[in-house]
Amino acid sequence: MKSGDLEKALVEATEKVRDTVAARAARGGRGRSVGVGAAGDSTILADKEAEDVLLKALEPFGARVLSEEAGMTGDPKGGVLAVVDPLDGSSNFERGVPFYCTSVAMVEGRRLEDVTLGVIRDLVRGDIYIARRGKGATKNGKRIRTSSTTKPSDAVVGIDISRSTPQLVSRLAGLASGVKRQTHYGANALELCYVADGRIDAFVDLRGKMRITDFAAAYLIAKEAGAELTDERGGKLVPHFDLDHRFSFVASANQRLHGEILRLCGEGGVRG
Secondary structure, eight states: OHHHHHHHHHHHHHHHHHHHHHHHHHHHHHTOOEEEESSSEEEEEHHHHEEEEEHHGGGGGTOOOEEEEEEEEEEETOOOEEEEEETTTTHHHHHHOOOOOOHHHHHHSSSSSGGEEEEEEEEETEEEEEEEESSSSEETTTTTOOOOOGGGGGOOOEETTTTTOHHHHTTTTTHHHHHHHHEEEEOOOHHHHHTTTTTTSSEEEEEEEEOOOOOOOOOHHHHTTTTTEEEETTOOOOOOSSSOOOEEEEEEHHHHHHHHHHHOOSSSOOOO
């Protein structure tokens, strides 16, 4: 597999996904359901159409594919795994909120450290984020870096509390009140790209609900841009490459800010 050919194919495929999703929106039926995906969530037609485009693009490369809709496909003995979220932020898409993306990560192993390529396309604005392991991250072909913000009082922080317990919301009150501004846009992969390019300074999700399909490509992009990413106690992230495993994470622009964000998140194991 030639890495340059694969990257080019994914760039072209994600642009086609953008066209496909836009066409679906123009025809109406944003929320039309076509069943339940492998991850257990309702699959809307735009999810399925986007997935079909990506699967077709990946087919010549012989990779196994893990997708929220189709589950695991391809040769189980294949050495390279494509981790795909065809339409991250599908609830936004259904409601016409202009913040959603498509995400593909290539993995040559079983750990986050084995993600070698991440490609995320903003399906509304068209921006393309790409990272190769050890080679930095780019947005529309230009190198990106995380922000230099080190104080929570100066930081804009994404906090995902959707479908959380009251206990978790209470636990995060110190973080919400300790930062300059708290926000959440509803597409976690793209929000991590916003950490990568310095639009926001950190992103926190302690609900224990993150899937690897939403995270793998964005992890590499944020990491290569300089972000610090750990679990809620500052430990190493060790998610499984399957649809059943869920996890929490904290992502910050730099190590100093990360320590402050973890402190504000508090200690304890309350999960949403």
